[in-house]
Amino acid sequence: MLNILMIEDDREDAELIMARLSSPMKINSKVTVAGRLCEGLELLKAGSFELVLLDLGLPDCRGIETYKKLCAEFPYMPVIVLSGLDDETIATEAVKHGAQDYLVKGSINSDMLIRCIRYAIERHEIRMAGLKHIERRKRAEEELKELNRILETRVAGEVEKHRQKEQLLIQQSKMAAMGEMIGNIAHQWKQPLNALGIIIGDILDAYDFGELDRTYLEEIVDQSREQISFMSKTIDDFRNFLKPSKAKTNFDVKIAVAEVLSILWPQFRTNFISFVINCNNHNKTFNNLSDVICCNDMIISTYKNEFAQVILNIITNAKDAIIESRENGYMNKADEGIIIIDCARKPDSVLITIRDNGGGIPDGIMDRIFEPYFTTKSDDKGTGIGLYMAKTIIENNLYGTLTARNVDGGAEFTITVPAKTQT
Ligand SMILES: Nc1ncnc2c1ncn2[C@@H]1O[C@H](COP(=O)(O)OP(=O)(O)OP(=O)(O)O)[C@@H](O)[C@H]1O
Ligand SMILES: [Mg+2]
Structure with a gap:
């Protein structure tokens, strides 16, 4: 009807x-x-x-x-x-x-009217079906858009979570580095503090012996100032080292490596560990910064302190491996620990390999050393984020690579970073 x-x-x-x-x-x-x-x-x-x-x-x-x-x-x-x-x-x-x-x-007439009505109804139904189809498509598009929006928010959320986690790891790694640094500062300060103690004691003696004249005092003040400025410089060096880099800078890789070594040097000397830095086949045993030839051939452009932190992590691991090796008898207590750093300029990149004689990475863990929180060290000695951080920094921030392997007598870590084209 x-x-x-x-x-x-x-x-x-x-x-x-x-x-x-x-x-x-x-x-x-x-x-x-x-x-x-x-x-x-x-x-x-x-x-x-x-x-x-x-x-x-x-x-x-x-x-x-x-x-x-x-x-x-x-x-x-x-x-x-x-x-x-x-x-x-x-x-x-x-x-x-x-x-x-x-x-x-x-x-x-009757026929015409009926036909007209039937056609009208049919056309209307076709039109409504078309409209419904468009409506359905619109709804599907809306649903798809909503789904995309939800996915985007979820992805953004996950990215943010990941970023926060990474930040936390960086922070933890910094704290670990800071602990190490405080040890180094204490070590560096021991000598000047002793010296200051002696100088102060000497003032009293000089007074007792009637030697306390202006010339003596000037000499004592100069000596004290020298010690104090050394201590203050040590603090500045460490503070600069721990500050996050604000911007990318151009720097020579071997200089940055040498700076890290200069900070670690006192502690390594105590542990009877020496360094060799080889720069493009030019062998040089590290003594101080000026020993590293500045030929500006290994310039990279990146966040310097983060790069330095990577080097610090790898070298600290090498030091730990050498000490452990002596403890477990792989090395004699009197054997010299040695860390060899090769810096080489390749056509488009700079290659740094860090090799030690600490016995190498234990069998079966090679695949896991870059995982976060993977450590073979006891609780107070290692958190297991050093290498994870190093890899993250090298691969995500510096667009380079970091790999590890065992070589004769120890472990070898290889870093490649894109070189800055020389102008
Ligand atoms: N040079 C090396 N020689 C032998 N084993 C190494 C060396 N470097 C790293 N490893 C192994 O890789 C593991 C992971 O190193 P990673 O630096 O990530 O953590 P960690 O040194 O244990 O702790 P931390 O967070 O304090 O650095 C170490 O626990 C050690 O077993
Ligand atoms: Mg470590």
């Missing part, structure tokens, strides 16, 4: 159309008639009509406006416009605006 609303003020016309519709075998329909547009709109609001037959010349509205008003309130209602002979142009315009069809009232 097709529920039709006819909005038509002319009774005769309405009856004529109803008669055409009700002719036998034609269409199973129920027609409700409204004489005014406002009445028709009220009925549409209340009822469930499937089609509207609309006259454009109603008492409360005329012409194309009639269609437009209905359409504004019920945009998805299929409408067939009924036009008199005199307003066919307006009826055509209504079709242009979306009406399904128009019928000229004077010349409607």
